[in-house]
Amino acid sequence: MENVLKDMVSSGGDDEGTKQQFLKAEEMRTKSLLKCSKVKFLVEIMDRMGCKVDANSFFKSQHCDGKINGGFSLNEDGSPSIVLCQNHIQDQEWMDRTVTHELIHAFDHCRANINWERDCDQHACSEIRAAALSGDCDWKFEVMRGHFKVPKQHQECVRRRAILSLQFNPMCQGKEDKCVDKVFETCYKDTLPFPEMP
Numbered sequence: 001m002e003n004v005l006k007d008m009v010s011s012g013g014d015d016e017g018t019k020q021q022f023l024k025a026e027e028m029r030t031k032s033l034l035k036c037s038k039v040k041f042l043v044e045i046m047d048r049m050g051c052k053v054d055a056n057s058f059f060k061s062q063h064c065d066g067k068i069n070g071g072f073s074l075n076e077d078g079s080p081s082i083v084l085c086q087n088h089i090q091d092q093e094w095m096d097r098t099v100t101h102e103l104i105h106a107f108d109h110c111r112a113n114i115n116w117e118r119d120c121d122q123h124a125c126s127e128i129r130a131a132a133l134s135g136d137c138d139w140k141f142e143v144m145r146g147h148f149k150v151p152k153q154h155q156e157c158v159r160r161r162a163i164l165s166l167q168f169n170p171m172c173q174g175k176e177d178k179c180v181d182k183v184f185e186t187c188y189k190d191t192l193p194f195p196e197m198p
C-alpha cells in the first residue's frame with residue numbers, strides 16, 4: 001500500500017533522538033530475525049517458495065506519522081518491502097509481533113500476488129490472518145487496550161483490528177466491515193504456513 005505509507009512515513013528529523021530510535025529499531029529487527037521462532041519460520045518458508053527475504057533490503061526502520069507499527073508495501077519494480085515504525089515500536093516483543101504481522105502480508109503476497117489497491121476482500125483476508133497469527137490479539141495485549149475477556153475475545157479482537165488496518169487503504173473506505181465479515185470465517189481458519197494457530 002505504497003501510497004498509504006508515503007503519507008505516513010517521514011524522516012522524523014535529524015536529531016540525536018531519531019538516530020537512537022533508528023539504531024534501536026534496527027537492533028531489535030536483527031534480533032527478531034535471529035531469535036523469534038515465528039519470524040524465522042516465515043522467512044524460511046518464503047525462501048522455499050522463491051520469495052527470498054533479504055534482511056537488509058527488505059526492511060526499513062523509519063519514523064511514522066500515523067498511528068501504525070509498520071506497513072507492507074510494493075516498490076516501483078513490484079518488489080515487496082516492510083516498514084517498521086521506529087518511533088512506535090517500544091520493545092522486542094512488540095518488534096517480533098510487528099515483523100510477524102508484516103511477514104504474513106508478505107507471505108500472502110508471495111502465494112497469491114494480491115492486488116492491494118483493488119481487492120479489498122483479499123486485503124481484508126490478509127489483515128485477519130496477520131492479526132490472528134502474529135500475536136496482536138493475545139489476551140495480555142487486549143487487557144492493556146482495556147478490552148477485558150468477553151466470549152470469543154480472540155475473534156472479536158481480530159475482526160476489530162482487521163477493520164482498523166483496512167481503514168488505511170483508501171480503496172476500502174466505507175466497506176471495511178462488509179469486506180471483513182465476508183471473508184472472516186474462511187480467513188480466520190486459514191493458518192498457513194503455520195500448521196495451527198501459533
Ligand SMILES: [Zn+2]
Nearest residue numbers: 101127130165
Ligand atoms: Zn496489516
